[in-house]
Amino acid sequence: MERVSIEITHGVADVRLNRPGKRNALDPAMFAALVRAGERLKTEPGLRAVVLSGEGPDFCAGLDFAAFQAMRSGDRISADVDLPPTDGPAKATGQRAAYVWTEVPVPVIAAITGHALGGGLQVALGADIRLVTADAKLSVLEIKWGLIPDMTGTQVLPELVGPDVAKELTFTGRVVSGAEAVTLGLATRVSPDPRSEALDMARAIAQRSPDAVRAAKRLLTARVDRATGLAAEQTEITALIGSPNQVEAVTAEFDKRAPRFTDPS
Incomplete structure (x- = not known):
């Protein structure tokens, strides 16, 4: 077994x-x-x-x-x-x-x-x-x-x-x-x-943007000094803003429909 x-x-x-x-x-x-x-x-x-x-x-x-x-x-x-x-x-x-x-x-x-x-x-x-x-x-x-x-x-x-x-x-x-x-x-x-x-x-x-969820786990799990953590926040948010899944999250919210996200490869 x-x-x-x-x-x-x-x-x-x-x-x-x-x-x-x-x-x-x-x-x-x-x-x-x-x-x-x-x-x-x-x-x-x-x-x-x-x-x-x-x-x-x-x-x-x-x-x-x-x-x-x-x-x-x-x-x-x-x-x-x-x-x-x-x-x-x-x-x-x-x-x-x-x-x-x-x-x-x-x-x-x-x-x-x-x-x-x-x-x-x-x-x-x-x-x-x-x-x-x-x-x-x-x-x-x-x-x-x-x-x-x-x-x-x-x-x-x-x-x-x-x-x-x-x-x-x-x-x-x-x-x-x-x-x-x-x-x-x-x-x-x-x-x-x-x-x-x-x-x-x-x-x-699972209904949320997988890119944002994974980025959040990376940031919230990392054990680093404050300066490194704050810099990592900016790196992650810069990569998310305007990305396909982030645009889809905003579009779906305004269209009042379920989002159709693409999983990371």
Whole structure:
């Protein structure tokens, strides 16, 4: 059975972690499947948005128990995954499984139900937006196993929740509800049906100019100094103004019709 499934409809990719009997836990096959899925979507023609969720009641409960057993003898299961090299900043397999969603050029929306623990939470942090049920359980759980979050979590968490909250969550490993996660900034908003709402959001994004959406993600995701970021804003807006899709957006608005955008090649 495929560890990660992808179904694309009208430019929206429905991506699901597919190991429900194990709460979608991370084993070597799941690490590899997440990276390969993200790499595929980075160059998928006509892609407008991505929804990332888990089959069954849970998003992802973190590392498979076999991984912790292997660690007792100093082994690291993610190190055994055979993947092609990358030019990106994330080099380790676990980092790539989370960071690749940041590299996908269109918005990625994570729909979180049940458990999103440890590495599972870090995968969700790779998304641009996180919708959660109020009773979902999220945790930076690595400290329980004598570890640290090593799948980009130490870099992403402080940006979302602030340094002090990031430290508290990391030092204690406490479990927070979806509702508290929204209050902390760990999630975007509560939804009674995150996957359904995420798909609706993705479809709405898919109706916007793909050039503008991709430019917005580039600018909002980039980690640069202020001067570089402001210069990048001007580069992006200059390229957009008067471009075919921007003209189509204005024309369709005035004509009171649905726009007919052309996807980037």
